[in-house]
Every structure is written in C-alpha cells, then in structure tokens.
Amino acid sequence: MSTTILNEPAPTTAAIAEPRAILQPVWVRVMHWINAAAMLAMILSGWQIYNAAPLFDFQFTRALTLGGWLGGGLLWHFAAMWVLVINGVLYVILGFATGRFRRKLWPITLSGITSDVSQAIRLRLSHDDLSRYNTVQKLLYVGVLIVGVLSVASGLAIWKPVQFHSLTALLGGYDTARYVHFGAMSAIVAFSAIHILLAALVPKALRAMIIGR
Template structure:
C-alpha cells in the first residue's frame, strides 16, 4: 500500500528590519545637520578664538563670519526639529526603553572590555550592547547641551535663566565648545566602528542586513 507523501513546508524568505525608515531618515538628517553646524561653528570660532588656536579654513564652512552664521542657524533649526522628532518617536513607540535600557555599570564595563579585545559580537545590529546604549544616550544629552548653550550665545538677553544656569555668557562659550568637541569625538569613534563592522552602515542605509 503506497504511503502518503510527507508534508513539506515552504519557508518564505523575508528581510529582517533592523532599522525602521523613520530611524534611518532622522539619523542621516541629524548627521548632516551636525556636520554643517560643526564646520560652520569652527568658522564662527575663528572670528573670536576662545583658546590659543584657530581651525584651518579648509575644514570650515561659510567662507566668512556672516556666511558661517547663516549655515549655522539653518542647520540648528534642522537639528532641533529632526532631533525632537527622533526623540518623540523613540519614546512614543517604546523603542527608547527597549533599545537603550536596562543599563548597568557591570554590563557596561564587561562590554567595554570585550570591545577593546575585539570580542564583542555584532550578529544583530539592531541590538545595542551596553557601550552603545551609553554612547547614544550620551549623544542625546550632549546635543541638548549644545542647543541650550547655543541659545545662550545667540540670544543671551532673551534667555537669562539659561545663561545663569550655565554660569554666564563666557562660561556658556566654554560649555558649547566642550560639548562640540565631545560630539566630534563620538563621530570619529563611530566612524571607526563602522569601518570595523561595515554591515552596520548597510543596515542604516537599506534597513536590513540579511534574509531569514
């Protein structure tokens, strides 16, 4: 008596979304805004140096003080609008709590030690390790400080409370410069990590890294 053929199951391959479209869009827009703000900010700094050095003109944007200010303010509004959209979407969708928490001091140093030895896994790019969580949360805070100190430098009289919280106008200049330096440091490290793990860049461009 013939036996019934065994049932077969068809597996449909589909891309795994590691980064939704809204995240990719706000990521690139924020990156563009930060790049414009930093390079134009260096030109503005050169007009009245805070420390004993100037930035080379070749890496600044604006050509002159007036042009740099126009670029800076345009990018500032873009960063504020897109940054708020990014933050609100993260909070309302629950992504902020899922991707960036929980945090622990022990977990952070364990992941940091693994990263320094090149043993930190990157199998799933949508999963943030403890070092990434701290770094991305720090960037959110750092950009907030940049915007607040920038408002003091731009409209010091209109924002007296912010000015006093930062210790005055001159102190706000130092805070703004330090926050900018920390942000540039993050970007440099971020680019190095992307170079070491190229699939993270691909995921941020197309939204998925592999098929399941």
C-alpha cells in the same frame, strides 16, 4: 495512455527563507541622515564662527570650515540649527512613542558597562547581533542625546544672552557658556568619529542604516 508525473525539486532553504527582518525602520533611517547632514553643517560652520573669536590658542583650518567668513558661518549655523532641532525633537518623540528607546537603550547596568568595556579593549566585543545594542553603545547613545541637549541650551545662551538670561546665568554666564558649547561640540565630534569607525569595521551596520535590512 500513460501519464508522466514530473517530480519538482524541493525548494532550497534560501528560496523558502523568510525575508530578513527590518533592523532600522524608515523613520529612523531618514532622520539619521538628516541629522548627520545638519550636524556636519553645524560643526563646520561652528568652526568658522570660532575662528572669529578663538577660545584657545589655535584656529581651525579654513578647509574644514563652512561659510567663508563670520557672517556666512552664522547663516549656515542658524539654518542647520533649525533643521537639527526640529529633526531631533521629532526623533526623541518617536523614540519614546514607539518604544524604540526602551527596547534599544534600556537597561544600562554597571556590570554590563564593565564587561563590555573590558571586551572592547581586548577587541572581543561582538557585533553579530545588530538587533540589539551592547552596553557601551547604549551608554554612548544616551550620552550623545544628553550632550545634544546641552549643546542646544548653551547655543541659545550664546545666541540670545539677554532674552535667555536665566539660562545664560545657569550656565555660568556668557563666557562660560561658550566653553560649555565648545565642550559639547567636541564630545559630539568624538562620538561621530567613533560612530564612523564602527561603521567601517562593521559594514553591515551601515548597510542596515541605508536599506533597513
């Protein structure tokens, strides 16, 4: 009795390939989207509050405000503030504790900034390796973290100028603190616009922030 030996086909490269590495861990993804929602609510409600006492000779259109009136804007602003602050503090703690900040945001060198800015201007800055940030990205992320702290500090000075009188004085007084807060908000909006533009240009980065891979 003859025995027929069936030769199984060798597994393809795709079949034996290891799963793609996790680029964005779960805690980063969850906190990123919580932060995005809270920041959007704070910006839109902040514009509603601004319209009640403008600093400059313009107002934001009602279509881009949240709250409907000053009191509603304040309620939304304070609610989103607590979410943003708690989420932000936890993010910073985990960023240092897990070593993510050290791996992703360090080092930042002058030569690296010069080189990457030059390539970015010429639209030659590569985004192929999503596991690492280029120097421009590092600088933007560190900058927005600093601006975030400044935004919270100036917000506290405006909210409770008597209780936080030392902080208010450090920022140049109540009126100056309002300008500082507006400037910090403007910087965050500019960062968000660049962030969204890059996500549109590099969709795999957005996919990684959704599914991790």
